[in-house]
Amino acid sequence: MPNEDLSNNETLRIIESRRSIRAFTKQNVPDEILRILLKAANEAPSAHNQQPWRFFVLRGRKKEDLAHLVNSRSAVFPKPSSTLLRMAARSIMSAPLVIGVANTGELIKHGTNLFKVEKEMAHDFFRTMEIQSSAAAVQNMLLAATSIGLATVWLGILFLIKDDILDFLGEPQGEFMAVVPVGYAERSSRGPQKLPVEIKVKYIAD
Numbered sequence: 621m622p623n624e625d626l627s628n629n630e631t632l633r634i635i636e637s638r639r640s641i642r643a644f645t646k647q648n649v650p651d652e653i654l655r656i657l658l659k660a661a662n663e664a665p666s667a668h669n670q671q672p673w674r675f676f677v678l679r680g681r682k683k684e685d686l687a688h689l690v691n692s693r694s695a696v697f698p699k700p701s702s703t704l705l706r707m708a709a710r711s712i713m714s715a716p717l718v719i720g721v722a723n724t725g726e727l728i729k730h731g732t733n734l735f736k737v738e739k740e741m742a743h744d745f746f747r748t749m750e751i752q753s754s755a756a757a758v759q760n761m762l763l764a765a766t767s768i769g770l771a772t773v774w775l776g777i778l779f780l781i782k783d784d785i786l787d788f789l790g791e792p793q794g795e796f797m798a799v800v801p802v803g804y805a806e807r808s809s810r811g812p813q814k815l816p817v818e819i820k821v822k823y824i825a826d
């Protein structure tokens with residue numbers, strides 16, 4: 621292992637090359653590829669292995685309805701939220717495929733009964749665990765997409781209208797996690813630069 625050449629490591633290359641893409645060509649994403657993305661997301665680690673995520677696949681008219689919903693709701697927000705919502709609507713419209721992600725709350729129920737600690741603390745803890753688990757699933761999906769030449773963007777701004785989104789997805793009791801347009805990039809992006817990792821790390825040494 622210490623002598624292994626990692627400069628050609630495919631996983632590391634994919635992690636580094638993933639960038640958020642917000643405009644897509646009209647090229648369709650076949651169902652076999654969609655299944656691969658969903659399976660990759662579903663392979664994520666999850667607290668208590670509760671796999672709290674649910675995925676919602678939108679194409680065609682339904683996907684356009686979602687874009688219209690986001691556009692119409694954007695009007696009640698001040699700038700810059702209204703602008704970001706309209707940008708999100710444009711990405712949804714442009715992508716051939718959109719995947720919504722919501723949590724079910726099952727882990728919260730399961731954990732609160734299991735732990736028998738103060739209810740509020742248990743709720744906070746397991747809600748956080750659900751969110752973190754689903755975030756891992758979304759990232760798996762983004763990386764799998766990158767690895768097969770697809771482009772994605774994680775749309776968190778829709779949290780501002782999360783009740784409308786959850787109603788639209790038919791999961792009104794769920795917790796909004798993400799909406800991810802998926803397709804082929806209209807143009808590639810090198811994305812914003814990452815800060816050097818050194819400034820993010822503190823080595824706790826003796």
Ligand SMILES: Cc1cc2nc3c(=O)[nH]c(=O)nc-3n(C[C@H](O)[C@H](O)[C@H](O)COP(=O)(O)O)c2cc1C
Nearest residue numbers: 638639640642708773774775776777778810811812
């Ligand atoms: C939780 C989360 C929410 C995000 N929400 C949005 C969003 O609503 N709209 C958007 O255009 N990009 C969104 N992004 C993408 C970020 O803007 C992007 O990841 C960041 O600028 C770094 O660029 P990169 O993904 O190309 O590395 C989100 C990313 C994450 C992780």
